Every structure is written in structure tokens, then in C-alpha cells.
Amino acid sequence: MAILVCGGAGYIGSHTVRQLIAAGEEVIIADNLSTGHRAAINSAVKLYECDIRDKAALKKIFAEHEIEVVFHFAAHIEAGESVHLPLKYFNNNVYGMQVLLEAMTECGVDKIIFSSSAAVYGDPERIPVDELDKTEPTNPYGESKLIMEKMIRWVSAAQGVRYVSLRYFNAAGASEDASIGQDYHNPTHLITVTLQVPLGKRDHITIFGTDYPTPDGTCIRDYIHVVDLADAHVCALNYLRGGGESNFFNLGTGHGFSVKEIIDAAEKVVGREIKKEFGARRLGDPVQLIASSEKARKVLKWTPRFDDVERIIATAWQWHSLHPNGYEDK
Numbered sequence: 007m008a009i010l011v012c013g014g015a016g017y018i019g020s021h022t023v024r025q026l027i028a029a030g031e032e033v034i035i036a037d038n039l040s041t042g043h044r045a046a047i048n049s050a051v052k053l054y055e056c057d058i059r060d061k062a063a064l065k066k067i068f069a070e071h072e073i074e075v076v077f078h079f080a081a082h083i084e085a086g087e088s089v090h091l092p093l094k095y096f097n098n099n100v101y102g103m104q105v106l107l108e109a110m111t112e113c114g115v116d117k118i119i120f121s122s123s124a125a126v127y128g129d130p131e132r133i134p135v136d137e138l139d140k141t142e143p144t145n146p147y148g149e150s151k152l153i154m155e156k157m158i159r160w161v162s163a164a165q166g167v168r169y170v171s172l173r174y175f176n177a178a179g180a181s182e183d184a185s186i187g188q189d190y191h192n193p194t195h196l197i198t199v200t201l202q203v204p205l206g207k208r209d210h211i212t213i214f215g216t217d218y219p220t221p222d223g224t225c226i227r228d229y230i231h232v233v234d235l236a237d238a239h240v241c242a243l244n245y246l247r248g249g250g251e252s253n254f255f256n257l258g259t260g261h262g263f264s265v266k267e268i269i270d271a272a273e274k275v276v277g278r279e280i281k282k283e284f285g286a287r288r289l290g291d292p293v294q295l296i297a298s299s300e301k302a303r304k305v306l307k308w309t310p311r312f313d314d315v316e317r318i319i320a321t322a323w324q325w326h327s328l329h330p331n332g333y334e335d336k
């Protein structure tokens with residue numbers, strides 16, 4: 007039986023596909039290549055170029071392959087953008103999830119591993135945040151992920167689909183051999199944007215807000231290496247195969263870094279100063295997000311391998327400096 011990876015040509019999806027293949031799994035990918043890249047996946051892997059909202063296309067895949075479990079990465083992910091374009095997020099993420107669940111249940115596919123997000127928590131009441139804390143998103147992206155989680159939960163209760171929902175904190179870094187990494191047309195993520203300055207692709211990094219109630223006034227996040235996220239998916243697969251009940255887990259390192267600390271760390275990695283400017287707060291940004299991942303460590307037996315933020319940034323730097331134009335250079 008095969009694993010269907012929706013969004014398998016994207017950033018986290020492609021790293022997970024690689025990990026699954028290394029573990030000896032048969033993988034099929036569905037990706038509309040809107041942000042994913044054909045070059046991010048091994049040419050031996052079957053790719054269906056289709057949209058998550060195209061039920062007929064999904065059902066064709068389920069008819070052509072015996073699919074044991076679906077991994078669902080195919081979503082829009084930019085919290086800042088979602089504040090201005092909420093319907094883009096509700097359409098692709100929420101409606102896409104509805105179509106996927108319809109296709110799965112109509113075709114008898116009963117397991118799903120879902121890419122959820124720390125954004126479901128909004129501004130947490132306590133740090134580190136654990137899975138039972140209040141979920142009150144501060145942006146439409148986080149809201150869409152929370153609705154998607156709820157949809158799976160209700161479908162699970164009614165139709166017996168088992169799921170693992172993985173709430174990623176801030177995904178960062180690239181494969182250690184620098185062969186795959188993050189490549190968005192207009193990147194907005196902090197580490198990628200910061201590294202564009204020494205790459206000569208932008209003049210400076212703008213720090214969005216310096217008056218937050220944190221020690222240096224900038225937002226704090228928990229940066230987790232993309233390979234550690236990929237590993238967690240393999241753990242989740244084994245968990246479901248072992249009969250584990252439907253469940254949801256935070257995935258982070260448990261360490262928080264402010265925007266200024268990340269830029270300082272990036273300067274150390276690249277060995278030179280990175281020009282910065284101070285700007286207004288970005289709408290929808292929570293002040294601080296740091297994970298408690300005790301549950302994933304205990305139940306999924308997951309241990310992140312990258313616990314040093316400079317090492318994480320170094321893998322991103324290696325990828326970007328070897329491929330300044332992303333997959334175009336491959």
C-alpha cells in the first residue's frame with residue numbers, strides 16, 4: 007500500500023517524502039505546483055499535478071493506487087498575508103480539506119496525518135504552550151488550520167477516520183546535503199528574508215515591531231528544523247499503524263528566539279553584518295509562541311535532532327547560497 011502526500015513538492019512535504027522513501031515507503035504525490043517544485047522531488051516518485059479541491063482528480067488517485075494513509079501539506083501558510091486575503095485561506099485550506107475528506111471517505115481511505123500549526127493558539131496565555139491550552143487564532147491562517155482540525159475530528163467521530171494532527175511551530179532550515187530547501191516566489195518568512203540580504207537579493211531586513219512586551223521588544227518564536235518535522239511524520243505514521251488513537255501534537259524545540267536574536271544568529275552564520283531597519287508591527291502576529299513538545303516526545307517517541315538555532319540557520323544558508331535562485335538553479 008502507498009502513502010499519498012498532498013503538497014509533497016512543497017517545503018515541508020518534500021523533506022517528508024524524502025524521509026518516507028528512506029524508510030522504505032511507497033509514496034505518491036499530489037501537488038498543484040502553485041508553490042511546490044517538481045525539482046524538489048525524486049523523479050522516480052509518481053506526481054499527480056492536481057489541486058486538493060479537485061475531488062475527481064483525488065478519487066482517480068485513490069482508484070489507481072491502494073492508499074493506506076494521506077499526508078496533507080497542501081495549504082497556504084502565510085499568517086501575515088492571510089490577514090489581507092482571508093478568503094484565499096478559507097478556500098484553499100478549509101474547502102480543500104472538505105474535498106479531501108469527502109474523497110477519502112467515499113473511497114474508504116481511513117487515516118490522515120495533517121499539517122496543523124502553532125497559529126491555532128493565537129496569543130497563548132502561558133509559555134510554553136501545550137496541546138490543551140486555549141485555541142484562539144489571531145489571523146485567518148491560524149483560524150483555517152483550527153477549522154481543518156475540527157473538520158477532521160468530526161469526520162473521525164462519525165466515520166472512523168483516524169488522524170494525527172501535527173501543530174508545527176516555525177519551520178526552518180534545509181536538508182543537510184543542501185539539495186532541497188525553501189523556495190517561495192516572494193518569501194516572507196524571517197530566516198529566508200534575513201538571508202536574502204547577504205545573498206544580495208534585498209537591501210535590508212525590516213523588523214516588524216520593536217514595542218512588543220518581550221525582553222528586546224521583538225516577537226519570539228520557536229524555530230524547528232524541517233528535517234525534525236519530517237521525522238515526526240514518520241513517527242506519526244508508525245503511531246497510527248500501531249493502532250494509536252486519533253491525537254494532536256505540538257512540534258517545536260521548546261526554545262524561543264526573538265526576531266533580533268534570529269538576525270544576530272544569522273549574522274554569526276554568514277560571518278558579516280546584516281542591514282536591518284525597524285518597521286511597524288505586522289497585523290495578526292502573536293507576541294510569543296514556544297512549544298511544549300513533551301507529548302510528541304513521549305507518545306510519538308519523537309526527538310528533534312537540531313536543537314541549536316545557528317545550526318538550523320546554517321543549513322538554510324547552505325541551501326540558499328548554493329541555490330540563490332532556488333530550484334531554478336537545479
Ligand code: UFG
Pocket residue numbers: 083084085086123124125174175176177194195196197199211212213214215225226227265288291295
Ligand atoms: N518578521 C520580521 N520581518 C520579516 C519577516 C518576519 O520581523 O521580514 C517577524 C514576524 O513579524 C514574526 C517573526 O518574524 O514576528 C516570524 O515570522 P514568520 O513570517 O517567519 O513566521 P510566522 O510566525 O508569522 O508564521 C510561521 C508560519 C506559519 C506557522 C507559524 C507557527 O508561516 O505557517 O510560523 O508559529 F503557523
